[in-house]
Amino acid sequence: MSKVYFWNLRTTRKSPHALKMKKLLKQSGLNAIIDPGNLVALKVHFGESGNTGYLNALNLRPIVDFLKKAGAKPYFTDTSTLYVGERGESVSHGLLAARHGYDPNVVGAPVMFADGLRGEYETTIPYDGKYISEAHVGGMFMETDMTVTLNHVKGHGLAGYGGAIKNIGMGCASKKGKMHVHVSTAPHLHPEKCTGCGVCITECAAKALDIDDDGKIIMGGKCTGCGRCFLSCRYGAISIDWKSDVEIFTKRLIEYNKAILDHLKRPAMHINFLMNITPDCDCHGYSDAPICPDLGVMISSDPVAVDQAALDMINAAPPLYPSRLPDGLSQGDGKFKALTPDTPDSFGLRYAEEIGLGSRNYKLVTI
16 A cells, blocks of 8 residues: 655645645655755646646745755756647747746756757657557656656546646657557547538647548648547547547556656656646646645655545545536546546556556555
């Protein structure tokens, strides 16, 4: 049984945010596994332009200060996206991160991109899995002395639920790796249902979709499998085979986690932020209303346990309205499952446990 340490966000005048975060980190044993001079990667999603749900950089400053006091040299990091946009290469990505508060003069640590200038700096890791035989990973993750994942817990259009496992398996992959994980999820087009409205073309950051001479949707480029077109279509002209495609995507994502975490220089730590719990990934250029109240911060060396604990706590929380949640949900109902009913049961956590990524059994230790 894995331990998951939890802080419920309560503070006092004598014990403000920074002190509570320090206590949480110390109790988890993070400082005991860091050596002076260690370069520590803080893996975070900086948020797409227009998004407001990403992790607030100021809330992360106590983590930076804690690591520095232990003698480490922390830095924030992420990888480039498959699709063209402000996160598609490191120059624009860095400017976006700074606009979102990730400026070293504010948060005390620089931003460096693990897959290089254009997302092509990678390490290929062999892995004997059922769905992958290798993983393509941002090269710096294999060089850094330690990795701490900082995970905004929220929904996801394809995986259904995003926490530590999503941030590692997709977020640490190079461009080639992201395509590798997404390879089974190209959408199915149904031109006979298409109205020619063009919304899906606007949503498709890869510019893979087009309209033919008859005003019907066609695949005119290389799909990256991001799922945005499916989510944007109101007419049923774009579909995904949820029962097979998304299940395979989820299992490939989990095997990427196993490959990555098994090859780091030392075990990673995972911090889940159950705050601003939105229905969508931070890759979207907007953030919808939260689906439940802010709940707290969790940390564990086990990514499966910390994701299971976060999921259980979110399901136990009261639903918030107005939100995208369907009407009639009660405390205890599966919120992310209600939003994406055709995603795999347990959002892949059962498979993660089966392959030895971690344990779904956990002990919640509240500070």
